[in-house]
Amino acid sequence: MAVRAATFRSVLAVGEFRAIWLAELLSQAGDQLARVALSVLVYQRTNSAALTGLTFALTYLPTMLGGLLLSGLGDRFPRRTVLVVSDLVRAVLVAAMAIPGVPLWLLCVLLTVVVMANGPFKAAQLALLPDVLDEQRYVVGLAVRNVTVQSSQVAGFAGGGLLVSLLNPHVALALDAATFVLSALIIRLGVRWRAAAMSGKEPVRLTAFGLVWRDPRLRLIALVSWLSLFYIAPESLAAPYAAELGLGALAVGLIMASHPVGSIVGAYVYTRYVSESNRLRSLGLMGIAAGIPLVFCAFRPALATSMILFGLTGAFSTAYTLQCAATATRLLPDSGRAQGIGLLATAALTAQGIGALLAGVLADLSGASLAVAISGAMGVAAAIPLTAAWARHVHTAGPLT
Structure with a gap:
């Protein structure tokens, strides 16, 4: 409550x-x-x-x-x-x-x-x-x-x-x-001035990589963030996907809008109706859930069904993204918080760029709808061991403070 x-x-x-x-x-x-x-x-x-x-x-x-x-x-x-x-x-x-x-x-x-x-x-x-x-x-x-x-x-x-x-x-x-x-x-x-988290004379003891690498939970968070490598496929393949359905530019825009619309709904539902303890435990599970809707694209569903599937992926991927950011913030020391968060955000963005490139190559070989389905299946396969590892750390490492 x-x-x-x-x-x-x-x-x-x-x-x-x-x-x-x-x-x-x-x-x-x-x-x-x-x-x-x-x-x-x-x-x-x-x-x-x-x-x-x-x-x-x-x-x-x-x-x-x-x-x-x-x-x-x-x-x-x-x-x-x-x-x-x-x-x-x-x-x-x-x-x-x-x-x-x-x-x-x-x-x-x-x-x-x-x-x-x-x-x-x-x-x-x-x-x-x-x-x-x-x-x-x-x-x-x-x-x-x-x-x-x-x-x-x-x-x-x-x-x-x-x-x-x-x-x-x-x-x-x-x-x-x-x-x-x-x-x-x-x-x-509108924002109050606060002193720098790190003294100007204080030496940099750890790089951003060191801050993340030294904590196994932060390493897992970084890997979960990289699941976006697989889940960027619908947006990056919107044009060829629409072409496979025999549709034009309007369908491309609707496909690209499906993920952010799902993201808006997912952000509201996840933070409004899921408790903090359940959000923490479900971080990895959301990574698995994000990939499952994409697998159904192997059947080349109609546009409306595809948009629902892509929206679900947007909702679940937003859920784990929000929880990754919140948990990482608690785990990072204040003196290195901006550096660590910057690295994690950059890593996720890099993963999206790589994923878009790989999805395009895969689509040339298999077709857009099958490429989206394969990307979703690969995301699920990658998320399962990460979910198991996260569950062990949540139960054994104590409070995230």
Whole structure:
């Protein structure tokens, strides 16, 4: 009963969290708008689908590098300062991208640095949340963030396309820069300053890899996070999957939206109706459950059924993702929290990139629907031993403090 008292409303009632949430909502909306604007801008200037695809990839891939190299800034410096500076840096760079006539090579360089800055921002933000929310509200706070991000993905591309069609792409990029300025202002005024978790004179005793590797539970959490390697298949194969069903672009969008819609529902149900102790015990089981719906794609179900299956995978994968983040936060020392969280988030993102590539190769050999089914089966096979290992640690290692 005590856990159920932590609701979305009670989390949003916390002023500092509300500021962090609103700032992220603004920057997410701006980012979605910028992705559409950049795709349109690059294609208008080059008429090249390959360069347009490369530009879109640059809106994601450098986050890995930023997460690995820069996430420790959230431990070395006050986390509010890292958030504000990251936002202002991105605002300046995106404003430069909005200038008409910027050479394409410079546009790509600026975009790479902008996306790299997302690494330390995300690490510092997630490391700050346990200071803002008590333990009971923390997982629910993560769910609120997840719902916000997934909702922006569902609506962002369509809304971004409409805005870019009404506005010049350069104006859309300028609006993105403005969202970063507003985000920095909201965080600066709405979040209390806290000293850095690690003293500037304190030597770095452990790298992010060392922080994760020394604790077997953190190692397991990292491996469970890597299950996204298998479960990214429906999104990455949306176009060929729709083509196998004899459907067009609308079906591609619906397939891609199925996972985030399921994620929104899963985040709400998991945090609202599952107790903290059961969430902890079920971490591995959610990894198994996420793969099972994909196996049924071997029968090439109709679009509506496929969307339900993909939504279920989104719901279950979000459940274990939220619990992985919450548990890792408790296990990591405060002085290395941003660095450790940054590594885990980067690892999960890397897994998605690798998984998308492998799913494409597999689909060329077997067809999209069978590739999705095989990916789901492989995910289940990988999750079973991880679930058994996690169950042993939960029963033998004591409280996660």
